[in-house]
Amino acid sequence: MNGEAWLFLFAVVVAALLLFTMIFFIIMFSDLECDYINPIDLCSKLNQFVIPESVGHALLAVIFLFNGAWISLLLNLPLIGMNVNKIINNRHMYDATEIFRTLPQHKKECFFKLAFYLLSFFFSNHSNIATQVHDRGTSCRRAKGTASYPQLMLPKHTKHYGGLFHMQEVMVDKVEQIPIKTPSILASEAL
Amino acid sequence: MNPNQPVGQQPQQRPPATAPLIPNASVRPIGMQGPPGAGGFRPQGPLVQMGQRPQMNPQQPAQFRPQQPMQPQINRNPLSPTMQQARPLMQNSNQQFAPQQLQSGPVRPVVGAGPPVGMTSPLIQQQQQQLQQQQYAGPQSGPTGPGGPMSSIVSPTGPNPIASISPQQAGVPPVGAAPRPVAAGRRAYPTAPQQPQQQQQIGGQPGFQQQQMQQQQMQQNPMMGNPYQQQGQAPNMVAPMGQQQQQQQQQQFMQPASVPQFGGARPPQFGAAQNSMQSQQPGYATQQGFDQPQQPVYGAQLQNGQPQQSMMNQGQMGGLQNGMQNMNMGQNQRNPAAPTAVNLLQKAPSVTELETMTPPPNMSAQMSVSQSPHSICPPVYKRCTMNAIPQTQAxxxxxxxxxxLILTPYRSLQPGEEPVPVVNPPQIVRCRRCRTYINPWVQFVEQGTRWKCNMCFLTNEVPAFFDWDSEARQQVDRMKRPELTHSVVEYIAPQEYMVRPPQPVILLFVIDVSYAAVQSGMVDAVSKTLLECLDDFPNSDGRTKVGFIAVDHSLHFFNLNSTNSEPQMLVMPDIEDAFLPSPDGLLASLTESRVVIEKLLAGLPGMFRGTTSSQNCLGRALQSANTMIKAIGGKIILFQSSLPNLSEASLKMREDPKVLGTPKEVSLLQPQNAFYKGFAVDCSRAHVSVDLFAFNSQYLDLATLSSLAKVTGGSNYYYPTFNPSNAQDLAKLSTELHNYFSRPLALEAVLRVRASKGLKMSRFHGNFFLRSTDLLALPTVNPDNSYAIEMEIQDALPSAVACFQTALLHTSSSGERRIRVLTLTIPVTDSYGDLFTGADQYAIATLLSKKGVEKCITSNLDSARDEMISRLTDLIGAYKAAFTSSGQNSMLILPENLKLLPLLMMSTLKHIAFRTSGIIPSDVRTFAQALMCVYPTEAYLPSIHPRFWAIHSMDSSCGELDDATGRVIFPPVLNLSSEKLERHGLYLLENGSDIFFWVGRGIAPELCQLVFGVPSYDGIVFGKNALPQLSNDWSKRVHNLVSNIKQLRTLMMTTCPNVYIVKEDSDPNLRMLFLSQLMEDKLDSGNSYPLFLGYVREKMAKPASMF
Structure with missing residues (x-):
């Protein structure tokens, strides 16, 4: 596994964590609606997770930035912006006195984030696999395991050119070596 | 029974054995269906034939029946006859019962005069008499008084005069005057009062009489009668004369064209009281079916024989009437006869109507299970913006x-008001499923053994103690139970409503003793006033505890142990690590430690007189205070005079005059620090509330501090230019604190609002902590505060009546756990006509202003103003869209009952809370907004639209006590316009927080002498001065007016208004202050009323042009 694969593996883990956080938030909100929890407890519980969640997401973005995974970074930027904006305006914490008034909005936001983290989970997962496949693309034996993603593989080659310079060079070398082989191998194995 | 009876009504009859318990009584069997009158008197007129009725009541001797030529129909539809037709009321009720009033009164011979057995008041007799006179126009009519000969002949008397006269007369309200007979054994309960009663029609009347009856019936229509008036004024104050006049007035706007139709030309099945709508809707007749004479049809709506309608103006009546017509038409058909429209541009608003604030009537008390007039919820407790609820959200x-809804559940009683009845049942009767408390609007089913919840329609057991007093071992009349007769009752709650023993009252004073506070004289004045108020402290059970914390850069605790001879001050300089310096004694029993407390209050100003500390660590003080009392709960009373500037709760001086009046101003209205809100949430959890008394001339950041009271259900009191050398300021503080301590206090309260299935509470406004979707936590209940609740309709409302029940579970200051239950019922409609004629402009304005405050804080001032204007234009637009043709497009019209709404909205926009102005300090604005959030409608109105009187021209009765009502007579209210200011005039203006005297330049020297005690205009001293007490009649009467206003405001909002004397050429600031109260004039950027209307019309025209 190369650096990029590690990166995406890490992204997968973080996305999964964030995903679970959001599910937890949503469950807590529906508890509140059913009056299983009072708003003060709810807010004190959820507020513990607000900053970690934002930080986790920001961390991910920073890693994307350093690794030059520009597409991933771009996808994450709007959410980063939203979080930063909220923190700057001091609106990031849940307010027990306003929670019922803002509950629909919070829920909407949580569902949106849930969907986003879910997508980014799959995206990172895919990128991870793709990177690994690509990484091992030179050997037929290794490529076997990922051969069921031929159609996903192809565009990835181009994508990975966006990596860090040393990676790029490595990849350029590899790409030069494989260009003809890879598709044919994969195509044949897929069949 | 009638085969055409509606499905779901079980016409079973009870065994006769149970029915008539009183000889001659016309108790009708439960479940019997038919005209109520049938059980009682059946006219032996030419044709009255109500088929099945007679044999049901074998005891009823025919000769006792009044020789009434006609028997009108009774329709118990809450809204209107026509609506009923569209949707039979209470379709799912199992049985249909006649109202008890009409079925169970012992019948007395009509002709054979006998002494009244019951307690029929002379008034009711009078009314009956009058009604009869009108019916029997001619031979029998003559001047008869209550004790006149006619009364013994014509009006049968008995415990239930209504039953015994005629159904038509049942319209006369029984208002407490007609006690229900106590029957032994099972009685017939009026189990389904909402059921439409079968109608009988007696024809053969000459048209004129018909018409007269219609007048009466119209008058007694539940929508038209004004049930609320029964609350305040005893019905027997009504002179019959007034009623007659009213009827005559009504005749003027009846539609005569329709009348002749009934005069016998119609088949007898038609209700005599059917109004003109019939002529417009021939389809109705066939629909009702001539062949179904006993079907519940619309007709006379007699339930609410509200005798007095003087407050209702004719236009409104007309509007209602038209509204009913409109109901017929359905929504699809645009009805040319919409609710009576008022062209707003035509004349100045009639401000006299603001004095009464009468909401449109909604239900008739007769429809409640007990038919008690108290089953109508008084609007001062609970008021809905619409007195006809739409069926669907669409x-x-x-x-x-x-x-x-605007709720003021724990309001202080004004003088002359009846206290809320307190009941202590062995068990609190509630619905099993939805936990609704039993109330006057439930139905009894299954021979009265079960009651049907009016929210969720589940049937529940009626407990035995409703009918049987096990202690006295005798039957009791369940209809006398306050929970079935009063819409506002207070239960003494049993054990299961307590999580812990009822808490004692705890008052913890946190007093700012920093340099600024001492210098301003606040500490001195407050200590002195508290010392005077000690007797007013709520301490009926002797458990009240009191504590004091003085705050500057350190915390000063006081050990008040009763074993000490002197209070012991414990100073805590290390505020970073504050702890409670003494395990006990910080909170001392008021009774035991009274002497020590008095010594402390007497010595407190002296202890800090020489202080040099300019710092204030309010945050730590509050935390310590909370620690002290959080185990019990109670009240933290905060006297603050300087900006807290120590510890994490320090506040920055952020007021910037440049920001005022700009969109950025909103940042000054939002809290700058999350500490106070967070602290308040903690307090709320520990049943601690915070009341803030702010004294300052400097910036105090009320925007941040006021969140303490907002979240904990407390209140804010603000003395912006407090000057202890001014006697009026001291008197104001003293009056307010006296009232503050002596008013009723409720602790550890929760307030839950329940509404009929399909309704959902969406937003809440006021001072509270929202603990669940419909549960407000109120650590203490402040009687002044009201709570506004916005609602949505989630599912179409299934029944014809919507019900809102508020339960306030609290601990009274006497240590009793109590539940105050308020039940409001409102008819459901699907017609726009009803919606508009039932809209309550005062409640709407109150609600919109509260929404405006919220919007202002979350968004900004301009968007709040825009929203209020757009709500107004939308409403007018919706009205026009529904009821006007294109030709009226340019007119600005609203129904009669909404005609003041534009004025109210304009005045709200000109109120300090919303005014666009660059000179209103943010503290003043925040305070105004905080008040706006908690104002009940009665306090909101004068604050936005002050009351204005001409003193110089008032007649000699003004200022005197009215013997009839016990109130001071005020001169007629004037429009708030400087047009009214005459050069030689003396005016009085009151806006709830201030009283202004405006002295015209050319005031008569005699008047000067009489009122101000000076020989001429020049001698009058302007400014914040009390009027001199002079020993002449004029001065006394003016003082009466002023003291009446002060008393009213003190009781209503714990605000004692200051008196300002404003001369025409006095200080320009003072002059502007007065002129800014004249709402109909142009003010700064605020438009004058006509211009505002023009603006509204323009705004409305814009969207229209887009289409």
Whole structure:
């Protein structure tokens, strides 16, 4: 596994964590609606997770930035912006006195984030696999395991050119070596 | 029974054995269906034939029946006859019962005069008499008084005069005057009062009489009668004369064209009281079916024989009437006869109507299970923005009328008001499923053994103690139970409503003793006043505890142990690590430690007189205070005079005059620090509330501090230019604190609002902590505060009546756990006509202003103003869209009962809370907004639209006590316009927080001498001065007016208004202050009323041009 694969593996883990956080938030909100929890407890519980969640997401973005995974970074930027904006305006914490008034909005936001983290989970997962496949693309034996993603593989080659310079060079070398082989191998194995 | 009876009504009859318990009584069997009158008197007129009725009441001797030529129909539809037709009321009720009033009164011979057995008041007799006279126009009519000969002949008397006269006369309200007979054994309960009663029609009347009857019936129509008036004024104050006049007035706007139709030309099945709508809707007749004479049809709505309608103006009546017509038409058909429209541009608003604030009537008390007049919820306790609830959200949305409640559950009683009845049942009767408390609007089913919840329609057991007093071992009349007769009752709660023993009252004073506070004289004045108020402290059970913390850069605790001879001050300089310096004694029993407390209050100003500390660590003080009392709960009373500037709760001086009046101003209205809100949430959890008394001339950041009171259900009191050398300021503080301590206090309260299935509470406004979707936590209940609740309609409302029940579970200051239950019922409609004629402009304005405050804080001032204007224009637009043709497009019209709404909205926009101005300090604005959030409608109105009187021209009765009402007579209210200011005039203006005297330059020297005690205009001293007490009649009467206003405001909002004397050429600031109260004039950027209307019309024209 190369650096990029590690990166995406890490992204997968973080996305999964964030995903679970959001599910937890949503469950807590529906508890509140059913009056299983009072708003003060709810807010004190959820507020513990607000900053970690934002930080986790920001961390991910920073890693994307350093690794030059520009597409991933771009996808994450709007959410980063939203979080930063909220923190700057001091609106990031849940307010027990306003929670019922803002509950629909919070829920909407949580569902949106849930969907986003879910997508980014799959995206990172895919990128991870793709990177690994690509990484091992030179050997037929290794490529076997990922051969069921031929159609996903192809565009990835181009994508990975966006990596860090040393990676790029490595990849350029590899790409030069494989260009003809890879598709044919994969195509044949897929069949 | 009638085969055409509606499905779901079980016509079973009870065994006769149970029915008539009193000889001659016309107790009708339960479940019997038919005209109520049938059980009682059946006219032996030419044709009255109500088929099945007679044999049901074998005891009823025919000769006792009044020789009434006609028997009108009774329709118990809450809204209107026509609506009923569309939707039979209470379709799912199992049985249909006649109202008890009409079925169970012992019948007395009509002709054979006998002494009245019952307690029929002379008034009711009078009314009956009058009604009869009108019916029997001619031979029998003559001047008869209550004790006149006629009364013994014509009006049968008995415990239940209504039953014994005629159904028509049943319209006369029984208002407490007609006690229900106590029957032994099973009685017939009026189990389904909402059921439409079968109607009988007696024809053969000459048209004129018919018409007269219609007048009466119209008058007694539940929508038209004004049930609320029964609350305040005893019905027997009504002179019959007034009623007659009213009827005559009504005749003027009846539609005569329709009348002849009934005069016998119609088949007898038609209700005599059917109004003109019939002529317009021939389809109705066939629909009702001539062949179904006993079907519940619309007709006379007699339930609410509200005798007095003087407050209702004719236009409104007309509007209602038209509204009913409109109901017929359904929504699809645009009805040319919409609710009577008022062209707003035509004349100045009639401000006299603001004095009464009468909401449109909604239900008739006769429809409640006990038919008690108290089953109508007084609007001062609970007020809905619409007195006819739309059936679906679609109708609501389209009508653009906001749906909401204004609750003031724990309000202080004004003099002359009846206290809330307190009941202590062995068990509190509630619905099993939805936990609704039993109330006057439930139905009894299954021979009265079960009651049907009016929210969720589940049937529940009626407990035995409703009918049987096991201690006295005798039957009791369940209809005398306050929970069935009063819409506002207070239960003494049993054990299961307590999580812990009722808490004692705890008052913890946190007093700012920093340099600024001492210098301003606040500490001195407060200590002195508290010392005077000690007797007013709520301490009926002797458990009250009191504590004091003085705050500057350190915390000063006081050990008040009763074993000490002197209070012991414990100073805590290390505020970073504050702890409670003494395990006990910090909170001392008021009774035991009274001497020590008095010594402390007497010595407190002296202890800090020489202080040099300019710092204040309010945050730590509050935390310590909370620690002290959080185990019990109670009240933290905060006297603050300087900006807290120590510890994490320090506040920055952020007021910037440049920001005022700009969109950025809103940042000054939002809290700058999350500490106070967070602290308040903690307090709320520990049943601690915070009341803030702010004294300052400097910036105090009320925007941040006021969140303490907002979240904990407390209140803010603000003395912006407090000057202890001014006697009026001291008197104001003293009056307010006296009232503050002596008013009723409720602790550890929760307030839950329940509403009929389909209704959902969406937003809440006021000072509270929202603990669940419909549960407000109120650590202490402040009687002044009201709570506004916005609602949505989630599912179409299934029944014809919507019900809102508020339960306030609290611990009274006497240590009793109590539940105050308020039940409001409102008919459901699907017609726009009803919606608009039932809209309550005062409640709407109150609700919109509260929404405006919220919007202002979350968004900004301009968007709040825009929203209020757009709500108004939307409403007018919706009305026009529904009821006008294109020709009226340019007119600005509203129904009669909404005609003041534009004025109210304009005045709200000109109120300090919303005014666009660059000179209103943010503290002043925040305070105004905080008040706006908690104002009940009665306090909101004068604050936005002050009351204005001409003193120089008032007649000699003004200022005197009215013997009839016990109130001071005020001169007629003037429009708030400087047009009214005459050069030689003396005017009085009152806005709830201030009283102004405006002295015209050319005031008569005699008047100067009489009122101000100076020989001429020049001698009058302007400014914040009390009027001199002079020993002449004029001065006394003016003082009466002023003291009456002060008393009213003190009781209502714990605000004692200051008196300002403003001369025409006095200080320009003072002059502007007065002139800014004249709402109909142009003010700064605020438009004058006509211009405002023009603006509204322009705004309305814009969207129209887009289509």
């Amino acid at each position: 109708i609501l949305t389209k009508s653009k009328i906001p749906l909401g």
